[in-house]
Amino acid sequence: MIEIIAYRSEYQRDFKRLNLEWLDKYRLTESHGLQMLDEPQAAVIEKGGCIFLAMDGERVIGTAGLLKGPGEAYELSKMAVAPSHHGRGLGRMLLERCLEEAKRLKSKKIFLFSNLRLAAALKLYEKYGFRYVPVTGAPFATADVKMELSLPENCK
Secondary structure, three states: OEEEEEOOHHHHHHHHHHHHHHHHHOOOOOHHHHHHHHOHHHHOHHHOOEEEEEEEOOEEEEEEEEEEOOOOEEEEEEEEEOHHHOOOOHHHHHHHHHHHHHHHOOOOEEEEEEOOOOHHHHHHHHHOOOEEEOOOOOOOOOOOEEEEEEOOHHHO
């Protein structure tokens, strides 16, 4: 049975491995992103964000994070699913857990940066109501897509 849990430091290598798999596959790896993969506790959690892990028993098979953004916004980041588990709804499960957490944190908006090569991910975000906006403030040179989702007041 698949379970979504909060990040624990013992899984840092798995968090990094899963994200590097897709970043390297699509040639999207950048030095700025490596710091977050090497030190997720300092780069994400200690700055007011959170990371979730999809577990199959003791095996990490997916990741997703929320980075504290400006104001009451959060950035969806580092969403990855093991290739062996593609097409099984894990991306949806991780995204839904992040949306639940953003609502709990009283976020008014979630945004993300992505790349046009990640068609399956973009389709998932569209399905959940994310809208394309002009790419501004991108932390990565390879980010050619920015999407936002407004969270209604009554969802909090």
